[in-house]
Amino acid sequence: MATVDESVSPPARVADPGEDISLDELRLAARNHGMPLEALRYDVTPVGLHYLLIHYDIPHLDPQAWRLRIDGHVRHPLTLDLAAIRARPYVTHRVTLECAGNGRARLAPRPISQPWLDEAVGTAEWTGTPLAPLLREAGIRDGAVDVAFTGADHGIERGIEQDYTRGLPLAEALREDVLLVHTMNGQPLPPQHGAPLRLLVPSWYGMAQVKWLVRISVLDTPFAGYQNATAYRIKHWPDDDGEPVTRIRPRALMQPPGFPDFQTRGRILDRGVHEVAGRAWSGWGPVTRVEVSVDGGATWAEADLGPQPSRYAWRAWRWTWHAREPGRYDLCVRASDAAGNVQPVEQPWNRQGMASNQVQRVPVLVR
Ligand SMILES: Nc1nc2c(c(=O)[nH]1)N[C@H]1C(S)=C(S)[C@@H](COP(=O)(O)O)O[C@H]1N2
Numbered sequence: 001m002a003t004v005d006e007s008v009s010p011p012a013r014v015a016d017p018g019e020d021i022s023l024d025e026l027r028l029a030a031r032n033h034g035m036p037l038e039a040l041r042y043d044v045t046p047v048g049l050h051y052l053l054i055h056y057d058i059p060h061l062d063p064q065a066w067r068l069r070i071d072g073h074v075r076h077p078l079t080l081d082l083a084a085i086r087a088r089p090y091v092t093h094r095v096t097l098e099c100a101g102n103g104r105a106r107l108a109p110r111p112i113s114q115p116w117l118d119e120a121v122g123t124a125e126w127t128g129t130p131l132a133p134l135l136r137e138a139g140i141r142d143g144a145v146d147v148a149f150t151g152a153d154h155g156i157e158r159g160i161e162q163d164y165t166r167g168l169p170l171a172e173a174l175r176e177d178v179l180l181v182h183t184m185n186g187q188p189l190p191p192q193h194g195a196p197l198r199l200l201v202p203s204w205y206g207m208a209q210v211k212w213l214v215r216i217s218v219l220d221t222p223f224a225g226y227q228n229a230t231a232y233r234i235k236h237w238p239d240d241d242g243e244p245v246t247r248i249r250p251r252a253l254m255q256p257p258g259f260p261d262f263q264t265r266g267r268i269l270d271r272g273v274h275e276v277a278g279r280a281w282s283g284w285g286p287v288t289r290v291e292v293s294v295d296g297g298a299t300w301a302e303a304d305l306g307p308q309p310s311r312y313a314w315r316a317w318r319w320t321w322h323a324r325e326p327g328r329y330d331l332c333v334r335a336s337d338a339a340g341n342v343q344p345v346e347q348p349w350n351r352q353g354m355a356s357n358q359v360q361r362v363p364v365l366v367r
């Protein structure tokens with residue numbers, strides 16, 4: 001394989017103090033768009049408003065020629081076409097996905113990568129066939145520990161040329177709610193979300209939801225590929241092994257109230273009574289509490305929670321604000337979950353900007 005010039009894939013680094021977002025980061029942000037926060041009003045995010053994260057290029061896969069290979073530490077390797085997968089029993093789960101890098105651009109110093117603010121989230125109705133029965137049909141052999149999922153997309157990251165591949169512990173892969181998904185919001189999976197087939201691991205951050213799936217390999221040794229061993233880890237210094245990123249930490253977001261200023265997106269609101277509303281979710285258990293602050297997190301008031309529509313989907317919340325005095329306010333919202341996790345007001349820092357869940361801040365001018 002030809003050596004790729006080092007300048008193509010510079011080492012991971014954090015921005016220097018005061019270093020602005022670069023054209024490289026802007027290019028990533030323009031390709032990988034977030035969900036406009038006003039779309040928090042939808043129970044299920046319309047497909048075109050769902051966030052996107054694509055490491056390399058969107059591959060074009062001919063659905064007729066496409067095959068899924070299940071191999072590795074199994075007794076009967078399988079090759080399936082799309083018709084065979086679509087003919088299998090299927091279920092639909094409403095699941096909120098969030099990128100593990102959400103919030104990264106707010107860290108100081110800023111890890112240089114896709115510069116998300118708060119918006120790398122979306123909820124869809126995902127339809128597909130459970131993975132576990134397929135793995136059992138392939139005959140998992142004794143000693144299996146991990147399952148590797150490979151996409152058809154190819155690229156280079158930090159000098160490592162690869163097809164996007166993620167490993168998942170076997171016990172997680174055998175969860176009955178882990179699906180091979182071919183349908184999103186009742187429509188065939190679109191190209192940007194992994195057509196014709198993607199993996200869905202409810203409650204885990206986005207990196208586990210492998211798109212453009214072409215190969216599932218059962219492994220008898222822990223998966224040591226780039227996306228698990230290097231990329232999606234919570235590290236504190238350059239050669240820190242760190243901890244793997246897994247489930248989604250709790251987060252609440254509000255639909256920014258009032259109307260925005262075009263450039264700053266600061267909000268303008270008339271004095272009076274306003275309904276502040278949004279959604280909250282956690283991969284560690286149901287959201288049990290949402291609180292709102294209008295003074296930047298100094299004092300908090302309890303919001304009303306809507307029903308929990310699915311174990312894996314965000315939950316609506318609302319709070320009535322009596323905005324009596326004109327002036328500037330710093331609106332914040334935070335969620336707590338059944339496991340006892342609460343969103344931090346000050347985000348603990350990590351080198352790759354993974355699994356941040358600091359409270360959202362929305363500056364509002366009441367006039
Ligand atoms: N094959 C492949 N799968 C992938 C990715 C990718 O780049 N290639 N990106 C992952 C990441 S980091 C995220 S956050 C989610 C995003 O899913 P979405 O674009 O459907 O919202 O897909 C995951 N699956």
Ligand SMILES: [Mo]
Binds near residue numbers: 053098099100
């Ligand atoms: Mo992601």
